[in-house]
Amino acid sequence: MGTRRTSTPKHPTNTRLRWQRLQRGWSHQEVVEQIKRSIEQADEGEAGLNADMVGRWETGGRKPDPRYKKHLVLVFDLPASELGLLSSEELALCPADPVVPAPTTNVIMDEQLIDVVVKKVMLVLLGGNAEFGRPVFLKGLLGASLAALFSNGVAIPDGAEALAAEQRTRLDRQSVDAFAAITASHRDLYWTTAAAELVPSATAHVHLGTGMLKSTSDAEGPQARQLASAVAESSLLASRLLFFDLAQGDAAEPFFQLADDAASTSQDHALAAAVLGHRAFVPGFAGQLQPASDYLSAAHAHARYGAGPLLRSWLHCVDAEVSARAGQPRASLTRIRSAEDALVTAGTNPTWLDFFDSSRLDGFAGNALLLAGRNREASGRLQNALDNLAETATKQKAVLLFDLAAAYASTDAEHAVATVRQACDLVGQTPYSTALQRVPDVRAALSATPYVDELDERVRALSGPVREA
Known part of the structure; x- marks a missing residue:
């Protein structure tokens, strides 16, 4: 019997195109439909395209024809370079003008917003002196x-000073490892440190990491991907702190976007899924x-x-x-079963996934049952979540x-208000x-109970500090 041959792809795998498709949750057939619609709008006749061609x-297995390249750019609303549609010869034509982003750089940064946040931190660290050069700025950054690590007695990673x-054109392993170690420390501190204290450290760390990514000449190497993963995690932490802890949605949005972009650079599907889920x-x-x-x-x-x-x-x-929350309790309970x-x-399970376990599942289930009006079942799942x-x-x-x-209120108001007191005490300790x-x-x-005034009074005492944080 002869040896069976396996065909070798004619061209390099286009991970960029695949990633952008996944970012939108599209199947190969959905890409076909998008391109067909774009061709029809341009009045260019029949598309002659199928899902197998997109997969190839x-x-x-093959490269898209020039007509399809044009419509891929239109459909994804991205440059051809970011969709992996240009040859090495075409990429070499990219002007050296620094205003034009390098084709291998995926991380997009809201410089103005993050600089404002970081420079406020720097002014505090430097005693109010706003005049400082980049070397001092980087050290202050x-x-x-590291400020949150210092204040909480956490060891500083080896190589952090680097x-x-x-000036940095290539990433060294020690610096990348040190950056990732600081990211991990911030992750641990999320559960025990006030958000107002941790946000400046998390945002400064994001700024530091994105700067490192943008300065490297090897933006697609393994160390750059490792660094991008840590930057994505730090950006996600910053957005979680701003959105969930401090109710500052507008400030959180640029960090959500940074997390999304860095996850794309890292090519880490699990991290990208976590970012999109939080968004x-x-x-x-x-x-x-x-x-x-x-999302x-x-x-x-x-x-x-x-x-x-x-x-x-x-x-x-x-x-x-x-x-x-959208008023679809039946769909919600179906998702809980899934x-x-x-x-x-x-x-x-990735090491960074510390925000979910079986007890958190019980919490989600309890809330879904509560919003569906099934209070008795809700109280059982919620109590189980608390116990574990x-x-x-x-x-x-x-x-x-x-x-x-809320689950207890209709049948045992005294038990409900005692539970409210516990909740308010916790929010008072950790806003x-x-x-x-x-x-x-x-x-x-x-x-309809005599306890509503007490609830209002307790919440008024808490809501001020939380909103000001």
């Missing part, structure tokens, strides 16, 4: 990044189902390529909360206690805006 563009190097909460909290669903569709698309059971389950839970199924699937929650998860505990109070967003539902549930 990604795997290197590193100091701000992160303030002014879905922004329109989801506002009851805007369609934009939240768009979640893209997140699920990434999850098919690189997610463990916890991440898959968490994405279904986010779906459940978004559906519940989350329960996903939790027992195979796969490896990690001791450090103070913020989430406050959320669960407010939900539990958390998301917990206070549960208050209107609790108040509505207690409106």
Whole structure:
């Protein structure tokens, strides 16, 4: 018998095109439909395209014809270089003008907003002196990044001082490892440190990392991808602090975008899914189902390529909360069942996924049941979540206690208000805006009881500091 030959792709794999498709949650057929629509609008006749051809563009089996290249650029609204559509000869034609972004750089940064945040930190560190050069700025930036570690007695990683190097054309392993270690420390501090204290360090660290990425000549090498993963995680942490802890949605948005862009550079599907899942909460909290669903569709698309059971389950839970807030309790409970199924699937959970476990699943389920009017079942799931929650998860505990109070209110008002007191005590210790967003539902549930005035008084005492943070 002869040896079976395997065909070798004619062209390099186009990971950029595949990634951008996944970012939008599109299938190969959906790309076909988008291109067909674009060709029809341009009155250029029939497309003559199918899903198999799109798949081969990604795997290197063939390259798109010039007409399809043009419409890929129009459909994705990105330059051909960022879609992997240019040859090495065409890329070499890129002007040296620094105004034109290098074709291998994916990280986009809102310089103005982040510079304002960081320079405020620098002014504090430098005693109010606004006149300082870039070397001092970089050292101050590193100091701000490390400030939360210093104040909490966390060891400073070896090689951290190299992160303030002014000139850098290639990334060295020690600097990348040090940056990632600081990111991990910030992640741990999220659960025990006040948001107002951690935000300056997290935002300074993001600024430091994006600067390192933009200065390297090897933006697609393994060390750049490792650094981009850490930058994405730091950006996500900053956005979580601003949105969930401090209710500063406008300030959080640029960091969500930075996290998205850095995850794209890292080519880490699991991290991209986590970023998109968190972004879905922004329109989801506002009851805007369609934009939240768009983020979640893209997140699920990434999850098919690189997610463990916890991440898959968490994405279904986010779906459940978004559906519940949009007034779709039945869809919400269906998503909870999908989350329960996903939790027992195979796969490896990333080390950075510390915001979800089986107890958090019970919390999501309890909230979904509560919003569906099934209070008795809700109280059981919420109590189970509280019983198994990690001791450090103070913020989430406050959320669960407010939900539990709402579940108790109709049958046991005294038990409900005792639970409210516990929740308020926790928010007083660790301010958390998301917990206070549960208050209107609790108040509505207690409106016919003599305890509503006490609730109002307690929340007034808490809401001032939380809003000012």
